[in-house]
Amino acid sequence: MNVHEYQAKALLREYGVDVPPGKFARTADEAEQAAIAIGGTVVVKAQVHAGGRGKAGGIKLARSPQDAKSIASEMLGMRLVTKQTGEKGKLVSKLYIEAASKIDRELYLAMLVDRATQGVAIIASTEGGMDIEEVAARTPEKILNVQIDPLVGICGFQARNLALDLGLEGKQVASFEKLALALYRLFLEKDCSLLEINPLIVSGQEVGPLDCKLGFDENALFRHPEIEALRDPDEEDARETEAGQHGLSWVSLEGNIGCMVNGAGLAMATLDIIKLAGAEPANFLDVGGTADAERVTQAFRLILQDERVEGILVNIFGGIVRCDLVAEGVIEAAKRIGVAVPVVVRLDGTNAEQAREMLASSGISIIPAAGMQDAAEKIVAAVRS
Amino acid sequence: MSAWIGSQTRLLVQGFGREGPRHAAISKQYGTQVVGAVRPGQGGTEVDGVPCFENVKRAVEATQANASVIFVPAPAAGDAILEAAAAEIPLVVCITEGIPVRDMLRVRAALRGTKTRLIGPNCPGLMEPASKVRIGIAPPSIFKPGPVGVVSRSGTLTYEAVHQLSQLGIGQSTCIGIGGDPIPGTSFIDALEFFASDPATQAVVMIGEIGGTAEEAAAEYVAAHVHKPVAAFIGGRTAPPGKRMGHAGAIISGGKGTAQEKVAALEKAGIAVSDSPATIGATLVQVAPGLKP
Numbered sequence: 001m002n003v004h005e006y007q008a009k010a011l012l013r014e015y016g017v018d019v020p021p022g023k024f025a026r027t028a029d030e031a032e033q034a035a036i037a038i039g040g041t042v043v044v045k046a047q048v049h050a051g052g053r054g055k056a057g058g059i060k061l062a063r064s065p066q067d068a069k070s071i072a073s074e075m076l077g078m079r080l081v082t083k084q085t086g087e088k089g090k091l092v093s094k095l096y097i098e099a100a101s102k103i104d105r106e107l108y109l110a111m112l113v114d115r116a117t118q119g120v121a122i123i124a125s126t127e128g129g130m131d132i133e134e135v136a137a138r139t140p141e142k143i144l145n146v147q148i149d150p151l152v153g154i155c156g157f158q159a160r161n162l163a164l165d166l167g168l169e170g171k172q173v174a175s176f177e178k179l180a181l182a183l184y185r186l187f188l189e190k191d192c193s194l195l196e197i198n199p200l201i202v203s204g205q206e207v208g209p210l211d212c213k214l215g216f217d218e219n220a221l222f223r224h225p226e227i228e229a230l231r232d233p234d235e236e237d238a239r240e241t242e243a244g245q246h247g248l249s250w251v252s253l254e255g256n257i258g259c260m261v262n263g264a265g266l267a268m269a270t271l272d273i274i275k276l277a278g279a280e281p282a283n284f285l286d287v288g289g290t291a292d293a294e295r296v297t298q299a300f301r302l303i304l305q306d307e308r309v310e311g312i313l314v315n316i317f318g319g320i321v322r323c324d325l326v327a328e329g330v331i332e333a334a335k336r337i338g339v340a341v342p343v344v345v346r347l348d349g350t351n352a353e354q355a356r357e358m359l360a361s362s363g364i365s366i367i368p369a370a371g372m373q374d375a376a377e378k379i380v381a382a383v384r385s
Numbered sequence: 386m387s388a389w390i391g392s393q394t395r396l397l398v399q400g401f402g403r404e405g406p407r408h409a410a411i412s413k414q415y416g417t418q419v420v421g422a423v424r425p426g427q428g429g430t431e432v433d434g435v436p437c438f439e440n441v442k443r444a445v446e447a448t449q450a451n452a453s454v455i456f457v458p459a460p461a462a463g464d465a466i467l468e469a470a471a472a473e474i475p476l477v478v479c480i481t482e483g484i485p486v487r488d489m490l491r492v493r494a495a496l497r498g499t500k501t502r503l504i505g506p507n508c509p510g511l512m513e514p515a516s517k518v519r520i521g522i523a524p525p526s527i528f529k530p531g532p533v534g535v536v537s538r539s540g541t542l543t544y545e546a547v548h549q550l551s552q553l554g555i556g557q558s559t560c561i562g563i564g565g566d567p568i569p570g571t572s573f574i575d576a577l578e579f580f581a582s583d584p585a586t587q588a589v590v591m592i593g594e595i596g597g598t599a600e601e602a603a604a605e606y607v608a609a610h611v612h613k614p615v616a617a618f619i620g621g622r623t624a625p626p627g628k629r630m631g632h633a634g635a636i637i638s639g640g641k642g643t644a645q646e647k648v649a650a651l652e653k654a655g656i657a658v659s660d661s662p663a664t665i666g667a668t669l670v671q672v673a674p675g676l677k678p
Binding site: 118150264269275281284318319 | 408459460483484485486487490491493494495522523524526527537538539540541542543544545548565567568592594595596597598599602618620621622623624625628629630631632633634635638639640660661662663664
């Protein structure tokens with residue numbers, strides 16, 4: 001789960017990190033008021049869950065409150081299209097008005113869980129304010145990597161060594177150390193999956209975050225209601241949210257073939273085989289271990305909310321899940337909500353034979369398939385005809 | 386008989402709410418020795434013929450359990466793993482999905498230097514058809530004893546692969562589900578190291594997916610150390626970047642962990658990669674034709 005810059009900075013403040021004064025604004029008037037309260041030159045920053053805002057016109061300097069107001073009124077309602085948003089871009093409805101900072105140098109600092117070492121990695125670079133993936137590709141020697149043992153935690157000397165390697169001097173080193181220790185504490189205590197400061201700026205003897213991006217471990221949200229409360233429904237796919245509420249694992253895609261599968265690995269493989277058959281999946285959906293009438297109905301409903309869907313592929317390998325119960329579910333769902341597009345059902349595993357007989361004699365039009373290849377070919381053919 | 390499990394396996398079940406007893410019964414029926422269950426507050430009782438204990442220590446003392454399967458819910462599962470390790474259980478299989486990453490970082494670090502091998506979390510467990518050992522939730526009917534070792538990050542996709550192999554008349558030596566989480570207890574390399582020296586395994590099927598670099602590391606390991614044929618499938622070629630595809634570990638982040646990169650690394654190591662999930666069994670036959678009866 002991601003949060004906005006203004007929310008991330010509020011968290012940084014809680015952990016004793018100095019961030020420039022800033023205020024949230026939803027209207028041009030609020031932006032003007034914020035600029036007056038903060039005083040001096042301010043920066044008007046679009047609040048969207050995507051990087052690359054500056055280049056797309058989502059970050060602008062305002063030298064007066066009137067300036068802030070007019071910039072804000074232009075920015076609000078605009079579609080911000082950055083490298084990370086995709087063509088459609090993101091609608092700007094929230095702003096953060098922040099005191100302008102004196103920038104002597106721009107660095108990069110991030111913390112993330114390192115799967116290869118099974119620890120926490122601190123990634124830093126002197127090349128701040130840039131696309132870090134480009135830096136990693138072109139000048140990998142400029143990416144510094146410090147490994148933190150999760151049982152030991154971050155050591156002061158590790159932070160100071162990193163500061164020196166970043167070319168910091170004198171009091172800047174102490175400022176960086178204080179910041180790094182606070183960030184590590186936040187990273188662990190709040191169960192972050194990613195913490196990214198880009199750029200980390202040097203202003204005289206102080207080192208501080210100009211931007212902050214925080215991502216949180218979804219598995220840990222049950223113990224962080226305060227983080228869960230920061231969710232912005234405008235930034236989330238409505239169907240993903242709804243699916244989550246029903247205990248379904250869902251990702252919206254761009255194609256025309258809806259999918260319902262049990263198990264994430266099999267669900268991913270189903271998307272793959274649809275593509276191999278020459279078509280595009282409309283969604284990823286893992287119904288998990290319970291594919292009963294209720295679940296199947298919810299799944300079909302979610303899938304059919306998308307007008308682009310021209311067919312549905314149900315791929316179930318019943319291990320503990322009984323295929324006859326799934327068949328029952330599919331039949332009942334089809335009767336309850338009336339499915340007008342072709343449905344191909346592949347069932348294998350426990351009670352599969354019985355399940356196929358049930359579908360055949362159900363009176364609803366369902367195309368049975370034997371195996372994944374057959375299922376993919378049949379749904380593609382059914383949609384084309 | 387493998388080094389990790391075998392006819393000597395005496396299985397304890399931690400977490401005996403709904404899934405625990407159900408799968409204990411299926412494992413027992415299959416032929417596994419299920420010797421006890423941990424039910425805090427219900428020590429001294431018996432459920433479906435399985436004696437229940439207050440904690441792991443007492444259960445091990447009473448039953449000499451040498452393996453444990455964990456169904457404890459996510460908030461307490463990390464603690465359950467550590468409890469089993471403290472009781473020196475050599476094999477712990479954690480089925481639980483949804484354990485916070487921070488908990489697993491701590492667990493993995495704490496397990497270093499202990500006698501415990503952890504498999505999972507978020508996995509279907511282990512199967513060894515020849516010795517009738519089932520630790521976890523896999524459906525017994527699709528398995529048959531044979532020469533192919535299977536290691537996988539997935540659950541139902543593994544069953545799909547095993548089903549394909551069995552239909553071709555090719556059985557399985559040991560099937561290891563390492564799970565879909567980003568910080569697993571046992572890696573592809575750990576499983577491959579086991580298969581490389583396991584006399585019962587003549588070929589290996591590896592099932593990976595997007596996220597992380599475990600398959601790439603495994604490819605290098607295979608090239609250097611595994612002299613048995615290996616076939617693989619990597620799920621998620623069509624997954625969009627930045628999206629978690631069900632499994633906590635199945636996410637392409639910072640441009641890394643794509644299926645394409647993994648396939649390239651595996652092929653470079655001489656591993657045959659099936660383009661389609663429907664031809665995993667057929668791909669294994671390609672690299673080990675002698676195994677098809």
